[in-house]
Amino acid sequence: MNVGMGMLCPAGIGTASSASMNAATASAAWFFQSETTDPIVALAIRRTSGPGVVPTYRISLQGVDASGNPDGTIKASGNASNTFAGGTTTLNQVTWLTLTSSYALGLGEKLCIVLEYSSGTIDGSNNMLVVGTCTSGTGGPTKYPNAATGASGVYTRSAGTPFYGYRTATKTYGTPINGALTQNINSGATAEAGAKFSVFSGASGTYTIKRARFCFATTVAAKTLTCTLYQGGGAGDTTALASVDLDTDSIVNPSTAMLDFVFDDSPLPALNFGDTYRVAVSTPDASNETMVGFIVTSASDMQGLAWGQNFTLSTRAGGNWTDTGTSRLFCEVILGDITFASGGASNVAYW
DSSP states (O other), X not given: OOEEEEESOSSOTTEEEEEEEOSTTEEEEEEEEOSOXXXXXXXXXXXXXXXXXXXXXXXXXXXXXXXXXXXXXXXXXXXXXXXXXXXXXXXXXEEEEEEEEEEOOOTTOEEEEEEEEEESOOSSSSOEEEEEEEESTTSOOOSSSXXXXXXXXXXXXXXXXXXXXXXXXXXXXXXXXXXXXXXXXXXSSOOEEEEXXXXXXXXXXXXXXXXXXXXXXXXXXXXXXXXXXXXXXXXXXXXXXXXXXXXXXXXXXOSEEEEEEEOOOXXXXXXXXXXXXXXXXXXXXXXOEEEEEEEOSSGGGGGXXXXXXXXXXXXXXXXXXXXXXXXXXXXXXXXXEEEEOTTTTTTOBOO
């Protein structure tokens, strides 16, 4: 059995599509199903601009009607909302807005986050734009969850992967992504870049890494890329367990695409559940090879994404590793030879 782990492309970061909140009749909505039964306590937006005196808006959690649009009924008896001055949100960063009352929900419940005008002067000179979806880039759009823009209560769905986020007291859900990450590797300032990860904490068993995938911009011709699997998660852990080379002359060069590195060590090293490892790519040349990923505002925002905080950016310049909990490369590792010890899966924590 092979299993994909990590974050291939959660949202096409290439182009952010904004919803313009420039009229009293304008609104934006994000539609999703709940992944938890824990009460929702906060919702996320990301403001991309705010000319003039930004008015006051309301964000709320609502149900979905038979047409797939907001049903107009705010959850928690009308209190699952937050009325806020738009100018108090941080420009080009995720802002979390705490609800007046939390909402106790059902697993898989169909919900929507609705942003709408509340009070103050609103026009073409006094308004704000918020990220609705992320389109193009390296990832594809999703049909559901999705986002929509509204005008006088009439909603139009937006193509792309929706930007949204909701929090419980202990965990973040959705895609609360701040923006794109561009990570160069070369023979100098940054010799290697990749991911620090752990698998199935709390379980007992072993697995192997069959393959690693990283997203690159256009690669430099006639160069070598080396993907290495390392033991341990400490800053000084540089013991290589497996490695494989890839000649860039064998690569098709669209602007941005995934590269597969298939480990050919025989046998592949057996890795332990719950232990920490790194997988990283290096090049011996001074020319920059550019890897692509994304950033979040705080490390806890990674919890809404596959494998949570157990999969983060790790770089080094030939010495110790530096880990960045708010960044991640578009990366996926394929697990194989998965063996749970007897009873070892009972306490498994995926993320």
